[in-house]
Amino acid sequence: MLGYLVEKEFKQIFRDKLLPKVILLFPFMTLILLPYAANFEVKNMRLAIVDQDNSSYSKELVGKLIANNSINLVANEHTYNAALGLIQNDKVDMVINIPKNFEKDFVVDKKSDILIAVNSVNGTKGTMGGMYALSIIRQYQDEKTTEITGVNDPPGVEIKTIYQFNRELDYKFFMVPALMVMVLTIVSGFLPAFNIVGEKEKGNMEQINVSPVTKPIFILSKLIPYWVIGMVIMTIGFIVARLFYGIVPQGSILTIYLFSFVFTLAVSGMGLILSNYANTYQQVVFMMFFFIMILILMSGLYTPFNSMPPWAQKIGAFSPLTYFIDVMRNVYLKGSKLTDLLPQLYKLLAFVLVINSWAVLSYRKKN
Amino acid sequence: MENVIVVNNLTKKFGHFTAVDNISFEVKKGEIFGFLGANGAGKTTVIRMLCGLSRPSAGNATVAGFDIRHQSEKIKANIGYMSQKFSLYEDLKVWENIKLFAGIYGMKKKDIALKTDILLEELGFQDEKQTLVSALPLGWKQKLAFSVAIFHNPKVVFLDEPTGGVDPVVRRQFWELIYKTAEKGITVFVTTHYMDEAEYCDRVSIMVDGRIEALETPKALKEKFASNSIDDIFYQLARNAKRTDD
Amino acid sequence: MKEFLTFTKKEFIHIFRDTWTMMIILVLPLVMMVLFGYAVTTEIGNTNIGVLDYSKDEITKSIINRIQESEYFTLSNSFNSYQEIEPSFKASENSLVIVFGENFSENLLHLKKADIQIIADGSDPNSARTLVSYASNIIGTTLKDLNKAPVSSYEITPELKLLYNPLMKSSYNFVPGVMGFIIILVCAMMTSISIVREKEKGTMELLLASPTKPIIIIVSKVIPYFIIALINIITIFIVSYFIMGVPINGSLFWISTLCILYILVSLSLGILISTVADTQLMALVISAIILLMPSMLLSGMLFDIGSMPLILQGIAQAMPAKWFISAIRKLMIMGVDVRYVWSEFLALIIMLTVIIGISLRTFKKRME
Numbered sequence: 001m002l003g004y005l006v007e008k009e010f011k012q013i014f015r016d017k018l019l020p021k022v023i024l025l026f027p028f029m030t031l032i033l034l035p036y037a038a039n040f041e042v043k044n045m046r047l048a049i050v051d052q053d054n055s056s057y058s059k060e061l062v063g064k065l066i067a068n069n070s071i072n073l074v075a076n077e078h079t080y081n082a083a084l085g086l087i088q089n090d091k092v093d094m095v096i097n098i099p100k101n102f103e104k105d106f107v108v109d110k111k112s113d114i115l116i117a118v119n120s121v122n123g124t125k126g127t128m129g130g131m132y133a134l135s136i137i138r139q140y141q142d143e144k145t146t147e148i149t150g151v152n153d154p155p156g157v158e159i160k161t162i163y164q165f166n167r168e169l170d171y172k173f174f175m176v177p178a179l180m181v182m183v184l185t186i187v188s189g190f191l192p193a194f195n196i197v198g199e200k201e202k203g204n205m206e207q208i209n210v211s212p213v214t215k216p217i218f219i220l221s222k223l224i225p226y227w228v229i230g231m232v233i234m235t236i237g238f239i240v241a242r243l244f245y246g247i248v249p250q251g252s253i254l255t256i257y258l259f260s261f262v263f264t265l266a267v268s269g270m271g272l273i274l275s276n277y278a279n280t281y282q283q284v285v286f287m288m289f290f291f292i293m294i295l296i297l298m299s300g301l302y303t304p305f306n307s308m309p310p311w312a313q314k315i316g317a318f319s320p321l322t323y324f325i326d327v328m329r330n331v332y333l334k335g336s337k338l339t340d341l342l343p344q345l346y347k348l349l350a351f352v353l354v355i356n357s358w359a360v361l362s363y364r365k366k367n
Numbered sequence: 368m369e370n371v372i373v374v375n376n377l378t379k380k381f382g383h384f385t386a387v388d389n390i391s392f393e394v395k396k397g398e399i400f401g402f403l404g405a406n407g408a409g410k411t412t413v414i415r416m417l418c419g420l421s422r423p424s425a426g427n428a429t430v431a432g433f434d435i436r437h438q439s440e441k442i443k444a445n446i447g448y449m450s451q452k453f454s455l456y457e458d459l460k461v462w463e464n465i466k467l468f469a470g471i472y473g474m475k476k477k478d479i480a481l482k483t484d485i486l487l488e489e490l491g492f493q494d495e496k497q498t499l500v501s502a503l504p505l506g507w508k509q510k511l512a513f514s515v516a517i518f519h520n521p522k523v524v525f526l527d528e529p530t531g532g533v534d535p536v537v538r539r540q541f542w543e544l545i546y547k548t549a550e551k552g553i554t555v556f557v558t559t560h561y562m563d564e565a566e567y568c569d570r571v572s573i574m575v576d577g578r579i580e581a582l583e584t585p586k587a588l589k590e591k592f593a594s595n596s597i598d599d600i601f602y603q604l605a606r607n608a609k610r611t612d613d
Numbered sequence: 614m615k616e617f618l619t620f621t622k623k624e625f626i627h628i629f630r631d632t633w634t635m636m637i638i639l640v641l642p643l644v645m646m647v648l649f650g651y652a653v654t655t656e657i658g659n660t661n662i663g664v665l666d667y668s669k670d671e672i673t674k675s676i677i678n679r680i681q682e683s684e685y686f687t688l689s690n691s692f693n694s695y696q697e698i699e700p701s702f703k704a705s706e707n708s709l710v711i712v713f714g715e716n717f718s719e720n721l722l723h724l725k726k727a728d729i730q731i732i733a734d735g736s737d738p739n740s741a742r743t744l745v746s747y748a749s750n751i752i753g754t755t756l757k758d759l760n761k762a763p764v765s766s767y768e769i770t771p772e773l774k775l776l777y778n779p780l781m782k783s784s785y786n787f788v789p790g791v792m793g794f795i796i797i798l799v800c801a802m803m804t805s806i807s808i809v810r811e812k813e814k815g816t817m818e819l820l821l822a823s824p825t826k827p828i829i830i831i832v833s834k835v836i837p838y839f840i841i842a843l844i845n846i847i848t849i850f851i852v853s854y855f856i857m858g859v860p861i862n863g864s865l866f867w868i869s870t871l872c873i874l875y876i877l878v879s880l881s882l883g884i885l886i887s888t889v890a891d892t893q894l895m896a897l898v899i900s901a902i903i904l905l906m907p908s909m910l911l912s913g914m915l916f917d918i919g920s921m922p923l924i925l926q927g928i929a930q931a932m933p934a935k936w937f938i939s940a941i942r943k944l945m946i947m948g949v950d951v952r953y954v955w956s957e958f959l960a961l962i963i964m965l966t967v968i969i970g971i972s973l974r975t976f977k978k979r980m981e
Binding site for chain 1 (some may be wrong): 631633634635637638641644645647649651652653654655656657658659660696699700703704705726727729730731732734735736737738739740742745749752768769770771772773774775776777778779781782783784785798802803806807810824866892893894895897898902910911913915916917919920921922925939942943946947949953
């Protein structure tokens with residue numbers, strides 16, 4: 001019985017005008033575009049300089065500022081107010097005002113001022129940009145001091161930093177494995193839910209309900225195809241990560257497959273639960289959207305899980321995504337072994353159990 | 368003759384609303400049983416209960432010898448069902464639909480292939496074997512849906528307004544199929560809006576406001592109400608209904 | 614006019630009968646605000662740190678103490694050898710390990726130079742960078758305090774002005790973003806799905822066959838979503854102003870005009886999608902992939918557009934949400950005069966005309 005039903009699902013999926021394309025293209029698009037977009041690094045601070053001193057010192061300092069990769073000089077203004085206008089127009093993000101007598105004050109009075117104004121509506125960007133400028137200015141101050149006094153910095157330590165697992169600190173290495181989780185969630189969570197609601201809307205569901213097909217069999221027949229599709233999507237993900245980014249898992253790919261499978265069981269079950277409560281597409285779309293958004297935002301995909309306040313971490317702990325994202329990053333970057341990841345595995349298995357029992361119970365053949 | 372459907376004091380309430388009010392009747396093996404009633408009279412609710420889709424509030428019933436409360440899964444293996452909403456898969460081909468439903472009812476692979484060809488020939492659908500159901504005209508779809516509903520040789524087949532929206536020629540053909548089915552000993556439980564169709568039934572019941580107001584052969588019914596059209600009788604009874612369309 | 618009202622009423626009944634959807638639509642903006650406002654942050658919280666100290670002398674001890682006392686770090690591991698470090702990372706026990714070489718104090722005092730190694734889990738580059746700079750700072754200040762070496766007497770005193778958002782509240786940034794996103798969701802996605810649903814069910818044919826003009830049917834279908842979007846916007850304004858303390862610095866008149874213009878653009882997008890899509894699934898996929906995802910990622914709501922590769926910056930220009938968010942930021946938070954946002958207004962008006970033009974054409978084609 002199950003065989004016939006699964007066969008039917010596969011035929012319907014492949015015959016659909018849209019689904020096969022979505023299943024193939026969605027992972028590609030996400031993995032190729034998102035890592036470039038979903039990035040908190042600030043790479044382009046547009047700067048306007050108001051150099052009222054026009055001295056060799058001020059010019060040198062401007063040169064140092066521009067030399068920074070993340071700062072982009074886009075305008076030179078004569079007055080501070082004119083430069084502020086540029087901020088209001090969103091033409092620049094930061095204005096640095098070098099006052100008259102900047103050089104003279106520094107050399108003679110050993111003390112001079114400088115004004116940095118940043119548009120901080122976007123707080124992260126504002127702080128980061130401000131920090132870049134501050135550290136360049138401080139460095140410049142130290143250099144000049146050494147130059148004038150001829151005394152080297154006091155004795156100190158040399159701090160060597162090693163960034164393990166991601167030596168270049170490439171943000172893509174961090175995002176790509178986790179984005180695979182997002183793709184998998186959307187495809188194997190959303191699609192079976194739509195599928196079931198679609199059958200409800202068309203009336204096919206009633207025909208199945210009066211047949212001897214039992215709840216678990218029916219649900220299994222809906223899920224199995226998406227489990228298979230989930231594995232296909234992960235495989236596409238591995239290939240894209242490899243070919244496009246040169247990212248290869250440090251750990252075992254089998255570990256990833258194992259976790260992907262367990263995870264798919266959990267999210268497809270979530271889709272089912274929602275489809276059992278929803279009667280129309282619109283409903284199921286909104287419910288899925290609502291929950292998946294919360295799950296994704298609270299799972300540490302974009303922002304560190306530890307940064308969330310305790311109450312949010314507690315909610316996040318109820319998201320299977322949290323654990324799978326952690327696992328993907330660990331296996332991909334650190335080469336963690338299955339034995340390192342047992343706690344995550346147990347938690348995911350618990351999700352699978354609870355979610356799928358709920359799905360079976362909430363699927364009503366009767367009223 | 369044995370009774371295939373036995374209904375005793377069946378009642379269904381939705382909150383304070385009594386959709387089906389203490390009805391009792393029997394249907395014999397191989398009988399064509401017409402189940403008439405205005406919209407909202409409670410027909411569909413009765414069918415849903417008999418198919419095990421809905422739990423009765425009171426009373427009981429057996430279908431094919433199985434209790435509708437406790438043995439609904441067994442009932443499902445022994446009935447066929449076709450609803451007013453067309454319920455084959457539009458995105459599957461004709462033979463694929465047949466294969467799917469036959470498979471669901473546990474038929475063997477060999478038998479399915481063989482019987483599929485026979486069925487398609489009977490219906491004159493040989494050329495449409497590979498056609499997507501969505502591409503068939505409505506009348507064909509209905510005939511196919513009916514054939515699929517009885518493909519596994521159920522004891523009873525429930526037809527919920529099977530001929531809605533099709534032209535008179537197809538309706539005739541459809542009733543021929545129903546007769547053939549009844550000759551094979553399959554009980555046909557059919558609801559309809561067309562009163563001329565009621566004349567084709569062995570017995571008809573007329574439901575008003577959740578109660579069965581009449582249950583006779585078409586002939587006896589006409590004598591009893593001294594009228595020569597079931598249409599009139601239906602109108603007389605239904606006029607007293609307090610409920611309107613749902 | 615009368616039939617118009619009847620249609621609108623019918624659509625309202627459809628939506629409101631669906632309590633689930635209704636609840637989600639009304640609650641969604643609030644949930645998003647709470648998530649972005651309180652839960653999702655890039656600030657680094659307290660982090661586990663490990664130490665491998667080959668010297669165990671006064672100075673290293675005081676550095677370790679300082680690190681332990683800081684709000685950023687909790688000392689979780691004291692290692693005895695290098696080999697223990699890697700496994701601790703793999704099991705995610707700590708994100709940072711500080712290694713002090715042998716004879717740390719000796720070297721520092723006599724050779725004026727000593728070695729410290731910071732090994733960071735670089736998986737998350739942003740966190741790693743920040744954590745390393747925190748740790749280096751702590752080490753630096755500790756040594757400075759111990760050293761009492763003369764400080765350079767030459768000084769540049771920078772004054773950092775954080776314009777418009779001196780308290781660095783993240784809400785100033787995401788509130789416009791949430792508005793931009795919710796409106797696209799309600800107006801474009803919901804509208805398109807609901808129109809396509811009628812197409813799928815065949816009821817659209819029925820409506821179109823009636824003597825009512827098609828344009829009236831469409832407009833009446835769209836009005837309820839217009840109103841829902843307004844309700845959403847008003848909720849967001851109320852919550853952000855009264856609860857999150859986000860200012861409304863600019864002219865309310867222009868802010869409202871902007872919101873209505875953007876709602877109209879989104880609705881017209883919804884209509885456009887519905888003329889293209891044949892099934893609800895298709896409408897969903899189109900609006901999710903070409904509208905929702907980009908509106909979330911490329912609108913400047915979460916991620917800075919200026920830092921993206923040029924292609925993505927180009928795509929971002931085509932997103933109505935990008936223009937809306939930029940304009941609302943300027944008007945509402947920065948409180949600038951409306952003449953500073955003319956380009957955003959212009960972009961939205963052009964989009965509106967183009968989209969309506971295209972949908973009218975496809976619609977007519979379909980009717981023929």
